[in-house]
Amino acid sequence: MCGIVGLHLRNPELHPRLGELLTDMLCEMQDRGADSAGVAVYGDPTWTPPGQGAVSLLELDLPAAEVEAAIGTALGVPVAVRAVDATLVVTVPVPSEELLAAARAAYPDALVAGFGADLAVLKGVGAPRDLAASWGLAGAQGWQGVGHTRMATESAVDPSGCHPYAVGPDQCLVHNGSFSNHATIRRELRAAGVEFDSENDTEVGARFVAKALADGKDVEVALKELCATFDGFYTLLVSNRDSFAVVRDAIACKPAVIAETDDWVAMASEYRALAGLPGVENARIWEPEPEVVYAWTR
């Protein structure tokens, strides 16, 4: 099953409420997947000070101070590390790709949950409501957030199987459904030099999109190519720091609802995740058509 949610705030007056709204959306979708959860938050000034590069690391059981010292020495700049439950969010005043290279060199066994400017990616195994509380998600701010509640089907229940897959700079992908030809596409991408962190089907979709974007294609073209290449069931939400896009497979049996007002754009697997958003009673609400890419840009 799985549940996905996303909220893109157009009205800056709502930015302080991003975490509160995203928490309610995510927790409402716990019924659709309760073995793991994850979120990507764009623009929280505490987790990711504005304008700094950020990397979110998992499976790194070390004190924050030790990681600050190691990466700081490598980069020659002051590094801040915040432990948000099991995720270490590392920020520095250098581009995130540079920070990512230093983090990978220092900790080759760490799992990179995501990287980008102003982007924190938190994920873990456990019930979504418990995880949201342990992250303090309700207090987060920002202009955009996405979330996922997982009911595993294609790979193990461990941190590497949790969504979001934030595998390209500033990017993030969450998936409700399953890909059936992911093993073939993973082999092809590996042959083209793409590295993987897991055996998860969604990671293949995320790496595919990240490669297309890195090759200079826009998100709409990337998602059209994904539709032509991937077999399976999917509703996907793909974000980067400036955009927010939704696509469903041709059969469209995995649910999706989009709602839009002047203040925000939101999507979720089910309407009930959107029912608490301010002004939802006057929102334009619709179900996305199969294989149509819906995209919004900031």
Next chain:
Amino acid sequence: MDPLTPRPHDRHFDLARDSLREVNAALHAPDLEGAVTIDNPAGAHSVAVGLDAPVRVSINGHVGYYAAGMNQQAEVTIDGNAGTGVAENMMSGTVVVRGNASQSAGATAHGGLLVVEGDAAARCGISMKGVDIVVGGDVGHSTAFMAQAGRLVVRGDAGEGLGDSIYETRIYVRGEVASLGADCVAKPMRAEHVEELAGLLKAAGFEDDDPSSYTRYGSARTLYHFTAANKY
């Protein structure tokens, strides 16, 4: 009788306060009659399922999956959108959705009338077995897939694969059909079809439509039997 005058049997529920189980249990009470209103459904699943009483139920807001499923006798109005499988397996009564319906509206339903005033998504009327469905707007792909009996009226357009592997359901579409599914064909509108369609449109509140502007679709019946001397 003035529908606005409260009567002794009328009940009011608020799903922001009352549990769904409590509400559905009250709707299953023996000898239920009168009118029931349900506020703040907030996308909840299975609202007003399994009713079997001559009661009028008004749901004020959007509902989740399977709303009014398995309905018998009741007149259920949803003043909002409905999620997957609204009125699935309805046996009798009426279900009206004032907004749009998600996929599989009226799936497998045996009887009664389902009206979706807005659009219905994919697989509307899949495997319908005798229900009448009237959709005010468009329907999505694979609508009336394996539809066995009953009538489906679409005032707008139909998506890909309309009526694939259809049995004896009669389909009336006013707009464009993106493509017909296997064994579904256009058929002439004879006088009895115009009359039947006029009755369905009237029952659904669209009596101003001109029935002759619709096209009838149904089974070519070529899938009913194995072809003798089948050659592959």
